[in-house]
Amino acid sequence: MGPFFFIIKICLVLIFDYFAKSLFPEATTLWLILTSFLVCIVIRNTAMFRNLVSSFTNKVSRSSDTILSSRQELLLSLYNLSQYLERSHRANDAKRARYRRMPAKHQHICNSIGYPEKLTLVDTLLARNNDTIMRVYADGIVRHHVTEEDLRQSRRLARSTNHYDYFRVVESLCHLTRDWSESGSTEIQPLIDYICDNSRNLDLKNTTVIVPGSGLGRISHELALMGFKEVHAVDFSWLMTLFNESIYGSRSQMASIYPYVHNYSNHWQTKDQMGLATYRYGIRQPENLHIHCQNFTEFTSPAETAAYNVLIVTCFFIDTAEDLLSYVDSINRICKPFKGKKRWINVGPLKYGTAPKVELSNEELGDLTSAMGWNRIHQLNSPTKLGYLTDTIGLWQGYYGVCMWTAEKKC
Template identity: 25%
Template structure:
């Protein structure tokens, strides 16, 4: 892992050219650096990276291999199991095979700018139907055609991040260039176009999970979930061992990392999407796990609902907080199959489903899995809407979900009696959604872009259900 260091000897070595050393204590060194002095820094030195300069303060980071990020026993074991699942010899090799899906996601990121440019060219073609007189007005007043040029250049900037995602992904998953090239050729020969929307959505998830501008969405749900976990598992309980929490549908993992910051929790994230997983692996490698070291223009893929063109084109820096890759384990794969092994049976103290249960092809399979992995007396914490997709096997209303969960062995807890959530500025509960049922409504925004002229808001359903022992 790249770790921030203040190495007295190294800093003093740099003193001659860039830093005036003074006040050394406890191996720590700070100094003032002038713009003239910075020209003396050897940028090719592989040991150090000038990470940030704030008010003329130079911070150095030590370079270590990417693989060193994830060296805990459970990370090493899960990596071995993941590579086994990705092996071409495992299972039936078709478009549903995890290796095929991974290669397709890599291809999507590799040609991001190219596929987005195709869409941009389509929009330019539509503009050609505007009359000369109308174009003259548009160009004179708003320089409309310049948007195409600006977006073209910003696509190239986004491609730099996408290319880094590909590089880090190939390294993490141990994909050889020859295999990747062969996959690309075979997909082209089959006339299969690379995915465009999934890549764009993955880039937007950097905003939702790891940018300061996504805080308004996170703040609608995270405080309720975190406070609930702290109340369910107080650290003051001397008999309490490390609490094991599973978060399926984790996306880019921010909620899991916030849970991991609480004392006494061991967190396992789960995500099926290869696009999201590639983005997360990118985040957990240096220097991308250091605050605000990467920048994207995530809103240029859509031309709708922008207040200003500047809002549409604006950059977003991420991550807004440092990541500790060792604090969270990511288990990749479908929630209903990734935890089938006996070792996962009755192994978790809590399952947290955040904006997740309505993604199910079969909600009953989700419920079966939650029931199987929870320990007797374990807790299911849910926060999210019921926005079903186009072809789920069952689409249960809220009262039906409650009835089925109770029939499975869950008891819904009275949150207002358990803790004073109502009136908490950071967790705003509405009245119970159904009379007599311990399920609470919380307004939750979902939309990635806080400056857009539209808002998607759900009456998210928040509950805590305890598995009977």
């Protein structure tokens, strides 16, 4: 809109306002609202208004970039942990409130079978889960030198961005069960077995291992125990990293969590929701294990400690890529400085998410990785059925068909 037409339109609005107030003086408020509305319509099409909107949008974008810096992501993750008990009790209270809105006679029947007592028991078990959460929280504060001012900043940041991710905290508890408890061994052990079996013939003392998307770190831990020169566990999530780090310490102890307590659905017996998982924490961290919270596509193995060979291990990871080829590019980049054998072991499904730009079958993935320099030297001929954060006695159980293959870089 040119300046001339803008001025004409504003003048017409003002003339309209003048005559309206003169003819209907008793409706001044109405005409003020209507005139303001018309002025907004005129202004929104001007270049000046569009520039202001663009400037504001850029500032918000820059602010978001700052929020997502690694240190502030750490602080927000610590804030999420600190809010677990309050948020989980709030979710349980919402169920309690819905229950109380039932007709009195229906409540009476549910009272007779002990439903209110179940709600109260869930509150108790959530508090016990919080013992684990608070230990992870306290450990993270010490490990990463978090100050009181940092914690105040995290609270301000969370409030200003309306940031809280309760689901991710619950998910981390489930991953803790999967990776480190005895009950989770049916899901994780077959993966460990395949990875270890297909890496034993490497020169362990002269091989660097890199595990992108390492999660709670059990596979990285087992590889470190095998005796590789160094193992780098790399995960983008600070929540996962904090839980992983909290496993290690100077005094081994047992702890308990209740991974299914958050979900009231799909239980055969009431006690199944209250199922207990035990795990050990405070174990010694292998000296050759290094934990990184970092975007894998930006990771570089330290040159001063790099070995002759390199092993990449991807577990339930490659299908998380928006652009799968960028993951392969990053793997090739990481492997390039190594002069010896370059091996890649992959285990996991192909359940693509995060708006993928390409979605490949296992066959197509083999052709693609071959075109990008990798030859498969071993693979299972059919998918292995494995649970993923699955309650094996529940009425709903999630299983993946898992691909397992090993490739080496072409000379």
